[in-house]
Amino acid sequence: MKLAILGTGGGARAQTAKLAELGHDVIVGTRDPEATLARAEPDIMGNPPYGQWLADYPGITLLSFADAAAAADDLVINGIDGHNAVAALTAVADQLAGKTLIDYAVPYVYQHETDHPWPTPWGVMPKLDPCDTDSLAEQIQRALPDTKVVKSFVTQEQTTVVSPRAIGDGDHTMFVAGDHADAKQQAIDLLTSYGWSDILDLGPLVCARGMEMYAHMHSAIGFGLGQPFGGHFGIKVVR
Amino acid sequence: MKLAILGTGGGARAQTAKLAELGHDVIVGTRDPEATLARAEPDIMGNPPYGQWLADYPGITLLSFADAAAAADDLVINGIDGHNAVAALTAVADQLAGKTLIDYAVPYVYQHETDHPWPTPWGVMPKLDPCDTDSLAEQIQRALPDTKVVKSFVTQEQTTVVSPRAIGDGDHTMFVAGDHADAKQQAIDLLTSYGWSDILDLGPLVCARGMEMYAHMHSAIGFGLGQPFGGHFGIKVVR
Numbered sequence: 173m174k175l176a177i178l179g180t181g182g183g184a185r186a187q188t189a190k191l192a193e194l195g196h197d198v199i200v201g202t203r204d205p206e207a208t209l210a211r212a213e214p215d216i217m218g219n220p221p222y223g224q225w226l227a228d229y230p231g232i233t234l235l236s237f238a239d240a241a242a243a244a245d246d247l248v249i250n251g252i253d254g255h256n257a258v259a260a261l262t263a264v265a266d267q268l269a270g271k272t273l274i275d276y277a278v279p280y281v282y283q284h285e286t287d288h289p290w291p292t293p294w295g296v297m298p299k300l301d302p303c304d305t306d307s308l309a310e311q312i313q314r315a316l317p318d319t320k321v322v323k324s325f326v327t328q329e330q331t332t333v334v335s336p337r338a339i340g341d342g343d344h345t346m347f348v349a350g351d352h353a354d355a356k357q358q359a360i361d362l363l364t365s366y367g368w369s370d371i372l373d374l375g376p377l378v379c380a381r382g383m384e385m386y387a388h389m390h391s392a393i394g395f396g397l398g399q400p401f402g403g404h405f406g407i408k409v410v411r
Numbered sequence: 412m413k414l415a416i417l418g419t420g421g422g423a424r425a426q427t428a429k430l431a432e433l434g435h436d437v438i439v440g441t442r443d444p445e446a447t448l449a450r451a452e453p454d455i456m457g458n459p460p461y462g463q464w465l466a467d468y469p470g471i472t473l474l475s476f477a478d479a480a481a482a483a484d485d486l487v488i489n490g491i492d493g494h495n496a497v498a499a500l501t502a503v504a505d506q507l508a509g510k511t512l513i514d515y516a517v518p519y520v521y522q523h524e525t526d527h528p529w530p531t532p533w534g535v536m537p538k539l540d541p542c543d544t545d546s547l548a549e550q551i552q553r554a555l556p557d558t559k560v561v562k563s564f565v566t567q568e569q570t571t572v573v574s575p576r577a578i579g580d581g582d583h584t585m586f587v588a589g590d591h592a593d594a595k596q597q598a599i600d601l602l603t604s605y606g607w608s609d610i611l612d613l614g615p616l617v618c619a620r621g622m623e624m625y626a627h628m629h630s631a632i633g634f635g636l637g638q639p640f641g642g643h644f645g646i647k648v649v650r
Contacts, residue, residue: 297617297620297621299543299544300543303542303543304538304539304542304543304624304627305538339649339650340649340650343649344647344649347631347632347635349631372632372635372636373635374631374632374634374635375631375634375635378536379631379634379635381536381627381631382536382625382626382627382628382629382630382631382632383628383631385543385624385625385627385628386621386624386625386628387621388543388620388621388624389621389622389624389625389628390621391621392586392588392613392614392618392620392621392622393586393611393613393621393648395613395614395618396586396611396612396613396614396618397611397648397650404650405648405649405650406648406649407646407647407648407649408583408646408647408649409632409636409644409645409646410578410579410582410583410644410645410646410647411578411579411636411643411644
């Protein structure tokens with residue numbers, strides 16, 4: 173299956189590497205492929221330069237967002253940061269029409285992008301926008317009415333999403349939400365191929381609100397466990 | 412130990428019954444004890460009239476919020492609904508001074524209390540206020556600087572908080588957050604007496620934001636499990 177991943181951050185790299193390992197034909201989209209490959213410094217999160225990382229994955233093609241979205245057979249994963257996702261995806265709405273888009277972005281508004289400070293004595297807990305009465309996933313779905321948006325992956329670090337069995341023998345829960353049953357099934361099938369056995373369908377895309385707002389709880393649990401930067405844990409819904 | 416519970420709703424009743432079962436001297440606070448006892452109709456959530464419920468617990472005393480808070484030795488549980496909690500607690504700040512207050516309220520703004528409608532195709536997911544950059548627990552702590560506020564209990568139904576072993580043999584996680592280590596230890600000791608074995612201290616009270624915002628995820632999981640009104644489940648942090 174020819175899949176596209178939009179984004180080159182740490183989460184997108186984890187997804188890209190896993191999909192390549194599973195034998196998929198993987199296309200990665202970025203805003204400006206030449207600029208991405210020319211970068212010699214680590215990114216804002218401390219990941220090594222993308223070109224350096226990509227050298228270990230010779231089968232992966234790096235294209236523009238539009239070309240990557242167009243190249244995908246049917247399934248595209250959104251790894252564009254939440255603050256820029258709606259604008260970047262709207263620009264490639266035609267290329268995403270008729271396809272399934274799995275979105276795992278958190279709509280963080282980083283402190284350096286706003287005048288609104290907030291107290292975070294133990295680290296970073298950025299503000300969310302949208303929040304509570306709307307979600308990024310719903311915004312994306314409204315902006316791309318011909319695309320089937322599924323919210324998933326967002327309740328964990330992507331390194332643990334692609335390797336669920338590395339935590340507690342895999343006995344934890346992944347969530348999906350969306351308004352299109354067939355698209356949700358594609359996400360569930362992909363997650364199953366990653367090794368997930370407990371996947372809970374929360375219902376329609378409005379449930380993305382809770383999934384995105386869980387970001388603060390995820391951060392707090394990470395800090396509580398002494399894992400402030402990218403927690404290596406999952407959550408299990410115990411029935 | 413003489414404990415006070417402020418509130419007479421379903422959650423407060425679960426806490427009250429459990430504390431009485433554990434042998435504590437339990438005082439319940441309500442806005443107007445005579446009016447509470449005179450009510451002959453079920454409450455807004457469908458719970459039977461409080462006087463009828465209380466008849467099964469002859470050792471429990473019903474007083475005003477102020478008298479109940481004053482009567483507690485040291486530990487008070489806030490079961491006042493989130494929308495009214497700050498005002499009601501501020502009015503009894505003197506009686507709560509020097510004591511520990513465990514708060515489990517969710518700051519829901521119900522649709523009938525606002526002009527702001529929101530789409531909830533499968534049920535009720537009310538708006539939260541405060542949210543994201545503040546929390547109800549922090550508001551309460553600011554309003555009651557001489558009280559030690561601990562946020563806990565809020566990530567589950569209170570019927571499951573007081574009976575953790577009824578779910579998955581008790582192998583799920585309870586969270587505490589607060590700025591006072593001794594008060595958090597009191598909450599942890601109380602939870603241990605309820606049967607909790609996995610209690611995670613998230614850190615300072617700012618973590619109450621994530622705990623309160625988890626309410627939407629809790630609702631969504633409940634709907635996903637087909638338990639829309641008071642879910643019988645817990646969440647386990649899988650390390």
